[in-house]
Amino acid sequence: MKIVDFLKLAVKGLLANKLRTFLTMLGIIIGVGSVIMLMSVGAGVQTFVNQQFELIGANNIFIIPGQMGEMAMMGPGGGSGGSSTGQATSQGGSLATMSTSKLKEKHVKEIKRLSSDILEATGTIEVPAKASYKNEAIFASLSGIDENFFAASNLAVEVGRPIEEKDILNKRKVAVIGPEVGEELFPGIDPLGKKIIVANVSFEVVGITEKRGTGGIGGNIDRVIYVPFPIVQSLTEKEGLQAILVKVSDREKIPETITLIKNYLSSELDENEFSVIDQTKILETVNAILTILTYALTAIAAISLLVGGVGIMNIMFVSVVERTKEIGIRKAVGATSGNIRSQFLTEAVILSLFGGILGVGFGILGAEIASRWLTTTVTPSSIILSLGVCSLIGIIFGVAPAARAAKLDPVEALRYE
């Protein structure tokens, strides 16, 4: 007797009662389907979050005035380190530190020279401001930047041009606006070339940044107006920079670069006058939370797999009773108890495994449908894991019914009607 023989036998046995076989598999199909789907959503969200961090600068280091504890970093605006996003600064605390900021442009220049791993360094000043065009008016963040800002922050100017060096030197009144600013101030109009009034100063719109969406981490960078920083400096009459944004060549280089920057700034300023932070810690924490969430959801889905397994066991027991006579006949013509056990165990495993394969199919389909609203990634490991668990379930929940079938006394079994 070979395994192939038992496979054929089991398939025949299962096909003899197709509806029941399908209904028995349903538990496993649903279980595996939901496991695959939830794991795909989990993996998808994780990928999405990591991409978001990448976008807003996983390679970035932020230097902000004053002291910032780890708790503050975890706050709503913390993700951006108070660098380029208006909301972080307009929400209290940092404004006070900003007014007394000891971070200056010379620090930006010095920091850029610290290491060849530092690709860009740029200083920003940001204040909440009212912006208007003709009859439209909105509140947005006014961000004073230099020509390196867009390169350093990985933010693309999609339409028009960015702020350039000559704009800074000549203190030109030009502005690059976030897409939300454009939509609200210029409904149905091309903003390029138009003049907007911000803090009583008229700026010509020269560019629009790419849309990031408000859902991302790091506040609403679609609602910022970028202008040359000397203009903001003269508006606020403060010289201190609100943040210095540093772009590093590689995420791996961040810790050593932070040390370099800290050492440099310590020679210039007091320890409590600046903070150097990066997103590694936040990213780690968020990833850890997402991983736990994914596992928790998967574990809940796995309970239905367990229920599916119990369903298989239940039906297999019924099947053994129903087929008592068959077992008797098989034993009479020479089947050993081992043969009978293998036959029923194979049936249970096929039920479970085939249910698992269908479940994977439905799970992928479900993930595909869910991907309209969520980011989903079906990982090969989740498929392998599910199918492995299914085989295991088939064996675990098939053993008891198969053992009962094997143990049947042939005389009793033949007498059974």
Added chain:
Amino acid sequence: MASLLKLEQVSKIYQMDGVKVEALKNISFKVYEGEFLVIMGPSGSGKSTLMHLIGLLDRPTRGQIFLNGKPVSKLSEKEQARLRNKEIGFVFQFFNLLERTSALDNVRLPLFYAGVKPREQEKRAKEALEQVGLNHRLNHYPSQLSGGERQRVAIARALVNNPSLILADEPTGNLDSKSGKEIMEIIASLHREGRTVVLITHDSSLNHYGQRLIVIKDGEILEEKKL
């Protein structure tokens, strides 16, 4: 003549609701190679128990059974299954065919457990069915066959693995007299071909097919005679 089967002081005691029932009491007899033995007894005489013991479907409480000179009662479950497969062909009163399985596949069953290759299984099963005159019913299911035809499938299954002993338990008990006669003719022809046959029945009208008769009653041998 060499004995194919030998029972030595065989007893079988059942526990039924705490009460001991002695179904067989110190039974001893031999079955010779090529012989047609009829074991006759009324219902409740212990003849079914006897058949189960001879067919290695059950074990005696006391005593020993020898098949081809070897003690078989204490063999492992696996060894006994192998002997049932190779040495014994059962024909039951209620046919005991697998439903939802074609005549051909029913006959193949012993060969399947014997580990015979599928192609060979099919060839030999077809030959066996031809021998019982059912080569036109290969792919019919038991439910599509008459009682006599079903019993013929069962006989084909019993002889397909070329066993040393055909063990028939009331093979005509569930058939009309015409079909019953046909079945007995087939069994008799198997005997004429040289097979050893043990027929267990309560029906004395079948006695004339046999060469020797053992009558049992209340678990004991009442009479043993040549026919």
